[in-house]
Amino acid sequence: MYVDPMLLVDANEVFESTDHIAELKIDGIRGILSSDAQVRLYTRHNNEITYRFQEITQAAAKAIGKGTILDGEIVVCDPATGKPDFEATMSRFMSNSKNSQGRTPGLNFVAFDILKYKGKDLTSLDLMTRKEILEEAFSENESIKKIRYVEHSFKTLFSLCQQQELEGIVIKHRNRRYYSGKRPKSVWQRAVVYHRERCLVLGYSKKEIAWLLGIERDGEIHPVGMLKYGITPSIRRQFFPKLLKATIKENEQFAYVEPQIFVDVRYRHWTKQGKMRLPVLERAYI
Numbered sequence: 001m002y003v004d005p006m007l008l009v010d011a012n013e014v015f016e017s018t019d020h021i022a023e024l025k026i027d028g029i030r031g032i033l034s035s036d037a038q039v040r041l042y043t044r045h046n047n048e049i050t051y052r053f054q055e056i057t058q059a060a061a062k063a064i065g066k067g068t069i070l071d072g073e074i075v076v077c078d079p080a081t082g083k084p085d086f087e088a089t090m091s092r093f094m095s096n097s098k099n100s101q102g103r104t105p106g107l108n109f110v111a112f113d114i115l116k117y118k119g120k121d122l123t124s125l126d127l128m129t130r131k132e133i134l135e136e137a138f139s140e141n142e143s144i145k146k147i148r149y150v151e152h153s154f155k156t157l158f159s160l161c162q163q164q165e166l167e168g169i170v171i172k173h174r175n176r177r178y179y180s181g182k183r184p185k186s187v188w189q190r191a192v193v194y195h196r197e198r199c200l201v202l203g204y205s206k207k208e209i210a211w212l213l214g215i216e217r218d219g220e221i222h223p224v225g226m227l228k229y230g231i232t233p234s235i236r237r238q239f240f241p242k243l244l245k246a247t248i249k250e251n252e253q254f255a256y257v258e259p260q261i262f263v264d265v266r267y268r269h270w271t272k273q274g275k276m277r278l279p280v281l282e283r284a285y286i
Helices: 050-063 086-094 127-137 154-164 233-246
Strands: 020-024 029-035 039-043 068-076 107-117 144-146 168-173 188-192 195-205 211-217 220-227 247-250 254-257 262-267 280-284
Touching: 020 154, 029 050, 029 086, 029 107, 039 050, 050 086, 050 107, 050 144, 068 086, 107 127, 154 168, 195 220, 195 233, 211 262, 220 262, 233 247, 233 254, 233 280
Parallel strands: 107 144
Antiparallel strands: 020 168, 029 039, 029 068, 068 107, 168 188, 195 211, 195 254, 195 262, 211 220, 247 254, 262 280
């Protein structure tokens, strides 16, 4: 059985509140873990991925009773640091692995909510009641874990995420129900750790609205990825003529320009390939 997960909204800022708790935002793949006649695992878009993560479903079959649905995150953590490794998680997700090579080190399902227990729908209950039931519902094992939360010092937790280069935190209202498939205001709020850089536009896509980015280091310009988010219609109208004028060469997919237009972007972190993950335009300079 699948349940549409509740979605998050962006927090304007990190705040303190006795009406809320805070958890680490796990940098992985949102998953719904359902145990009925058999254990099944789904993405947030209702795509069944049971066969891709058999370590998780086999571990869940041992730990979780029938009639249980958990909301959580599928994540591969770096065995050396314990930090979530998004690239390793996506690599495993894309591998079509049927676990023929054994367990992926650091692969876990981290449950942060329980939506059904012993066949009873829990979504109408407040968060802290669901947390109490989650704590009693199963014991952790090698692949099934429970999220930890704090009841104060949210700003301190966020600062630690910045220092440790973690994704951020989620601030959740203690007394709200679970709104399946919705993105209710002020119920679950995410505060994401962003990094910022000033980049040069190196080109643009001829098939979609996207700019190629580069950064100057030691007198050389290094490509750092593609910018797709934050290019509003107004910015595109203003800058596209400048990009056309600055074009120096083209191929079937891209037009390359003289590196003379600067942009400020925010991004999650650097990938292992030296690219920005999810860059977002904050300001473009004429």
